[in-house]
Amino acid sequence: MAGPSAPAIRTEELTRVYGRGTKARTALDHVDLTVPAGTVFGLLGHNGAGKSTLIRLLSTLATPTSGRAWVGGHDLVARPAEVRATIGVTAQQTTLDQRLSGRENLLVFGRLHGLSRAAARRTAGDLLDRYDLAEAADRPVSAYSGGMRRRLDIASSLLLAPAVLFLDEPTTGLDPHSRAAIWQTVRELATAGTTVLLTTQYLEEADQLAERVAVLDSGRVIAEDTPRALKRRTGLRLTVTLASPAAHATACDLLRGLGVTGLPDPARRETGVTGSVPAGTVTLPSLLTALTDGGVDVADIGLHEPTLDEAYLALTGGPA
The missing domain is CATH 3.30.70.100 (Alpha-Beta Plaits)
Incomplete structure (x- = not known):
């Protein structure tokens, strides 16, 4: 699966079942996907369609019941450490400490990722500048707007410059101005070569950003194509x-x-x-x-x- 032309993400009949017997619930049902490197790929679906479950599997936060997957050329089950070293994740719920400043949050995440103090401080400063957070860097996150918190969330997932970034509904609840700023961030990441897997309920968002989209319904992929072709x-x-x-x-x-x-x-x-x-x-x-x-x-x-x-x-x- 490795190599310069290998897809950034590939799944083969990836399945996740919760519970057993009569209480079993299939959250993801034999999903086949191929995401080319350096692209924005959109996952569409209503709540419960399987979007977040797929993100959890691909980011090694859960294991598949059956099927296989590769991220960055690494087998999801056989080489989870290599997968985690390849990815960044921005979850639906923020992981920021509201009492700390934006800079302090990034420093903590950097140290947890194994960066030295100097490297963490330098990288945090670069990310704060890049995402227009330098002026607010030393304010507590509790004083940030929703858009600022989301940009800081994304910045924290980029501390190790991941090849693959998972964005799980990154603009939910944001005002139009903040949403536009996140869209610009996603475009810049893809232009720089980062593969972005984006889940969203805002179909305009997928239409604007994604080169290809897959529609999930009851855990199954019911359509996959370019937004224009689907339309x-x-x-x-x-x-x-x-x-x-x-x-x-x-x-x-x-x-x-x-x-x-x-x-x-x-x-x-x-x-x-x-x-x-x-x-x-x-x-x-x-x-x-x-x-x-x-x-x-x-x-x-x-x-x-x-x-x-x-x-x-x-x-x-x-x-x-």
Whole structure:
């Protein structure tokens, strides 16, 4: 698994079951993933889908029930110490000591990681500068904003310059400004060559940051692709505004004949018609021509790429 072209993370039928017998619960079910080095990979899924369980397994905080995994080329079970030396982890819940200053937190973490006092102090100073925390470095963390604490959390996981960084829902509860700052941090890490495995419930976040995403549902990977490919798999959204509601039924019949799905009840007699068009099947001009040739007066028409939220809903059938 090692070598310059080896993936940063690879799993083969990775499974985790909690409990036994009738009380057994499968949290992760035969998951196969490959995460190329130096990329941002997004894990999407609702609470309980298996995202955090996967992070716990890959960071050696739990052991798999079956299956195999490699992180940084190291077997997860056979070489856990090597895996831990390769990774950094920013968990959902902060590990910072609220009574200590930002600098003191980093110094403590640095010493726990085996850095000398001088190396810990130097690295802490560099990270505080890099993540715009130098001015607040000597204030207690209890006085930090949510965004500042999250940046310090990420900084603490980078003390040993890990090749792979796990970010477990890093922007939950943050305001838009703080979220944008974390996004910029993730982009900079990937540009510098760090592999980032990002779990998130904010689908816009994955769309903005991840080169590939996997959708987890009930512990299984139900889809994996680029965000754009997942959106196009859902189909394009068609919106038509009719000049008169009297043409509603005719418009729906014509569009259905062209393969448009998800159309409203023709009996509604509304001016708005929406539906889903499989990508690459028909064009906007052909749709407009079919409607006008059929005697439908169209006030407005558009084909739109769906959001990742809409793709997620189509894939899971549940709330994003």
